Amino acid sequence: MGDPILRKISEPVTEDEIQTKEFKKLIRDMFDTMRHAEGVGLAAPQIGILKQIVVVGSEDNERYPGTPDVPERIILNPVITPLTKDTSGFWEGCLSVPGMRGYVERPNQIRMQWMDEKGNQFDETIDGYKAIVYQHECDHLQGILYVDRLKDTKLFGFNETLDSSHNVLD
Numbered sequence: 001m002g003d004p005i006l007r008k009i010s011e012p013v014t015e016d017e018i019q020t021k022e023f024k025k026l027i028r029d030m031f032d033t034m035r036h037a038e039g040v041g042l043a044a045p046q047i048g049i050l051k052q053i054v055v056v057g058s059e060d061n062e063r064y065p066g067t068p069d070v071p072e073r074i075i076l077n078p079v080i081t082p083l084t085k086d087t088s089g090f091w092e093g094c095l096s097v098p099g100m101r102g103y104v105e106r107p108n109q110i111r112m113q114w115m116d117e118k119g120n121q122f123d124e125t126i127d128g129y130k131a132i133v134y135q136h137e138c139d140h141l142q143g144i145l146y147v148d149r150l151k152d153t154k155l156f157g158f159n160e161t162l163d164s165s166h167n168v169l170d
Contacts, residue, residue, distance in 0.1 A: 002096045002145065003048070010043075010050045010141040013076045015119050017051075027074055027117060030055045037095050038063045040070055041133055043140030046096050052077045054137040068129050078114040078138045082107035083125065090132050092146040093159070102156035104149045106135045 017023050026044075030053070034042040040058035044051045057072030088108040093101035109127040112134055116122065126134060136146055150156050 002094075005048055005050065006045055006096055006140065006145060007143045008045070008050055009143050010045055010052045012052050013115070015115075018076070018115075018117055018119060023117075026053070027055065031057070031072070039095055041137040042095065043137045045140050045143075046094075052141045054078065054134075054141070056133055056137060070130055070133055074117045075112075075134070075138070076115040076117065078112055078134070078141070080135060080138055081111040083109040083111055088128070088132060090129075091162070092132075092136055094136075094146055096140075097145060097147060099159050100147075100157065101159060101162060102147060102150045103152070104136075104146050105151060106132050106149070108132075110135065112138075 013023075026049070030042050030044070030047065033047060034040075034055055034057070038061060040061065040063075041054060041056040044053040054075040055073070056070050056075065058067075059069045061067075084107055086108050087105040089103055089105040091101050092104045108131055109125065110131045111123070112126055113121070113123045139145070139149075147156065
């Protein structure tokens with residue numbers, strides 16, 4: 001499903017790479033692409049680049065009514081560790097699987113370690129909607145799509161056949 005590149009594992013970003021003009025342009029392009037599509041996140045493999053790069057950010061986005069804002073953030077080389085067996089379910093969609101969505105349950109609290117575009121290291125506990133968004137986007141870096149996480153294929157379908165209240169992620 002989707003472009004075969006989406007099934008490949010992405011390479012880490014080096015500190016040397018983040019200093020380049022090409023990297024800075026890529027980040028700008030990723031944010032522009034995400035905003036244009038009214039997404040809440042975008043991973044580099046979704047635009048054909050096998051690097052561990054994710055951008056997120058959504059504020060008052062009409063595609064996600066009733067969801068909390070997600071501050072803009074650049075996430076490089078993330079490592080996610082679930083902190084609970086408790087899950088939250090959400091109707092997810094993906095720019096890479098257009099016109100469809102499915103109900104996915106994910107750990108509702110995670111620990112995420114990552115580097116930003118300046119080389120700063122972070123280690124944060126994240127929960128709720130942000131945890132869902134981050135896990136969805138970071139899955140792309142491991143060649144995983146949300147459809148791989150469906151527990152029940154009956155809860156997957158075309159947008160127009162599902163209730164309009166089902167939100168989509170990116």
